[in-house]
Amino acid sequence: MDKFIDQLPFFTPEHRNLASAVASFVEEQIEPRAIEERDVDGGTRDYVSVLASAGLLRYAVASHDKRFDVRSLCLIREALAYSSALADLAFVMQGLGTYAISQAAPEHVRDFWVLRAAEGRAIAAFALTEPEAGSDVSAIRTTAQRDGDAWVIDGSKRFISNAGVADFYTVFARTGTQTGGRADLSAFVVSARMPGFTVVERTEMISPHPIGEIAFNGCRVPAEDMVGPEGDGFVLAMRTLDTFRASVGAAACGMARRALDESLRYAANRKQFGRLLAEHQLIQEKLADMITELDAARLLVYRAAYLKDIRTGRASREASEAKLYATEAAGRIIDQAVQIHGGAGLVRGSVVERLYRDVRALRIYEGTSEIQKLIIAGQLLKE
Ligand SMILES: Cc1cc2nc3c(=O)[nH]c(=O)nc-3n(C[C@H](O)[C@H](O)[C@H](O)COP(=O)(O)OP(=O)(O)OC[C@H]3O[C@@H](n4cnc5c(N)ncnc54)[C@H](O)[C@@H]3O)c2cc1C
Numbered sequence: 283m284d285k286f287i288d289q290l291p292f293f294t295p296e297h298r299n300l301a302s303a304v305a306s307f308v309e310e311q312i313e314p315r316a317i318e319e320r321d322v323d324g325g326t327r328d329y330v331s332v333l334a335s336a337g338l339l340r341y342a343v344a345s346h347d348k349r350f351d352v353r354s355l356c357l358i359r360e361a362l363a364y365s366s367a368l369a370d371l372a373f374v375m376q377g378l379g380t381y382a383i384s385q386a387a388p389e390h391v392r393d394f395w396v397l398r399a400a401e402g403r404a405i406a407a408f409a410l411t412e413p414e415a416g417s418d419v420s421a422i423r424t425t426a427q428r429d430g431d432a433w434v435i436d437g438s439k440r441f442i443s444n445a446g447v448a449d450f451y452t453v454f455a456r457t458g459t460q461t462g463g464r465a466d467l468s469a470f471v472v473s474a475r476m477p478g479f480t481v482v483e484r485t486e487m488i489s490p491h492p493i494g495e496i497a498f499n500g501c502r503v504p505a506e507d508m509v510g511p512e513g514d515g516f517v518l519a520m521r522t523l524d525t526f527r528a529s530v531g532a533a534a535c536g537m538a539r540r541a542l543d544e545s546l547r548y549a550a551n552r553k554q555f556g557r558l559l560a561e562h563q564l565i566q567e568k569l570a571d572m573i574t575e576l577d578a579a580r581l582l583v584y585r586a587a588y589l590k591d592i593r594t595g596r597a598s599r600e601a602s603e604a605k606l607y608a609t610e611a612a613g614r615i616i617d618q619a620v621q622i623h624g625g626a627g628l629v630r631g632s633v634v635e636r637l638y639r640d641v642r643a644l645r646i647y648e649g650t651s652e653i654q655k656l657i658i659a660g661q662l663l664k665e
Contacts, residue, residue: 284539286580287357292588297353298343304361307336308369316366320492323447327405329372334402342377343400344384346392350525352587356532360583363536367640368490370533375444376528379406382469382518384450386510395450395471407448409439410519415594416441417653419454419519420464424498426455431505433457433470435498438482441647445494446481449474453498454515467515471507478502489639523648527601528586530648531608535580536643538612541619542572544633548623559622568622572615579608593642599661606654609644616641 287293287301311332319325333339341358344350355377362370380399383392398404415421424437435455435519442451451472458466472479478501484494510518546569549560559565586604589597619634627634645651 286577290581290584292584293353295549297357299359300354303392304338304358304416304510307338308361308365311336312362312365312369316369319366319368319490321490322368324492325368326372326444326447326492329366329369329374330402331403333373333376334400335371338373339376339402340400340618342373343380344377344525345396346384349591350381352525352528352590353584354375355526355529356587359529360532360536360539360580363533364540365594367533367537367636370536371443371491374526374529374533375448376400376402376406378408378522379444379448379450379452381522381525382509383471385521386469386514386518387471388506391471391506391509398449404449405444407442407444407451408522409442409451411439411441411455413438413440415606417650419467419516422454422456422465422467424453426457426468426470426491426503427459427486428505429502432502433468433505433508435470435478435501435503436474438495439495441485441493441497442496443491443619444491445492445496446484447492451479451496452509454519455498457512457515465467465516466513467519468512468516469518470503470507471509472498472501472503474500476503476600488642489636491643524596524598524601525590527598527648528583528590530644531579531583531586533602534608534612534644536585536607537637537644538576538615539569539573540568541612541616541634541637542576545569545572545619545622548626560607565622568618572618575615577606579611582607599665600656602649602654602657602661606651606658609641610651612641 338358341354359370362373376399380396384396389399399406408634412422414423426433426435453470453472454467456465457468469609478499480497482495549565553561582604586597586600589600616637620638623634
């Protein structure tokens with residue numbers, strides 16, 4: 283098992299056992315699939331099914347009566363991202379797409395979707411972003427209007443992970459407008475089979491990722507499918523992001539750790555100027571920077587996860603610090619890994635080339651680095 287986890291004070295023996303079991307699972311079940319990752323939709327479904335069979339999805343999908351364990355979430359994301367960004371995404375989307383439902387939906391709605399997601403029988407998505415509302419969630423234009431015993435949703439969402447693969451979406455829509463124009467948001471669970479729901483387009487990204495634009499045209503959703511009270515959508519969306527934010531940092535650490543391992547192996551085998559790369563001091567400097575940044579990132583991630591687990595309130599500043607630092611550091615570490623590999627690091631299909639593309643999205647989704655800085659400073663000034 284990776285020694286770092288053993289050295290940290292943040293974990294229980296169960297966490298350490300989980301980390302070790304997941305590392306073996308990833309080596310046996312995920313790594314061989316990651317090499318073959320071409321069919322993004324099929325791969326996503328396959329990963330959901332494999333993760334469900336291993337009993338891992340229950341660590342991503344919150345339950346209403348048990349405290350959600352962010353440390354387990356982070357340990358699993360780090361291990362999955364070490365081998366496959368797509369497996370990591372398949373895992374975490376089951377959680378992001380169900381968190382609000384698990385906390386606030388009526389009991390029968392909650393049990394229906396949460397159970398299916400945890401067992402891998404339904405694929406979840408989280409639909410917040412719109413063409414005019416990215417970082418600024420209050421600019422959401424999608425509306426939901428009450429009509430008898432239903433809500434009628436109209437509008438569109440873009441950059442929605444699992445668009446076209448998901449069986450259901452947690453959708454945030456405007457149900458009122460405050461003075462000044464900010465949206466009063468409410469959350470809804472929308473089945474992909476609902477008339478009026480369409481997947482408008484799939485968006486090709488820099489690395490394999492099932493994502494696209496969805497639209498609602500007079501999409502009637504039963505009133506019971508509103509998640510939480512009317513007007514609680516913003517709080518539910520922010521609570522979801524706050525809970526999962528540190529885990530984006532964990533995924534970044536998984537990718538960075540893989541890049542470092544690949545670099546150590548390469549530097550210990552490749553000779554130039556009659557010596558191994560590992561014997562050149564400029565390469566050693568890179569390796570030293572990489573491990574130092576990785577250790578710092580992991581410390582921030584697992585501190586944030588630990589605080590979220592033990593505190594009754596939020597740990598927003600620590601989660602944002604973890605996400606900000608780990609995703610930015612992973613970008614630098616993977617860039618150094620490409621440099622150490624020379625031309626071999628740019629060859630399509632090589633591990634570091636794949637990591638170089640995979641890691642970029644983490645600095646943008648679930649709040650860009652700039653937005654994390656605003657959260658950190660905002661909290662700091664309040665403390
Ligand atoms: C791979 C991927 C998966 C995604 N999955 C989902 C998903 O499943 N569900 C979902 O709802 N969304 C998803 N998103 C959307 C993602 O959350 C948004 O892309 C992100 O919040 C940024 O919004 P934007 O792209 O509109 O950029 P913008 O908000 O337009 O920002 C553009 C730039 O301006 C900066 N900026 C914005 N406001 C400020 C400010 N106040 N101060 C300083 N700088 C600022 C940003 O940091 C950024 O650098 C995903 C995105 C990606 C790339």
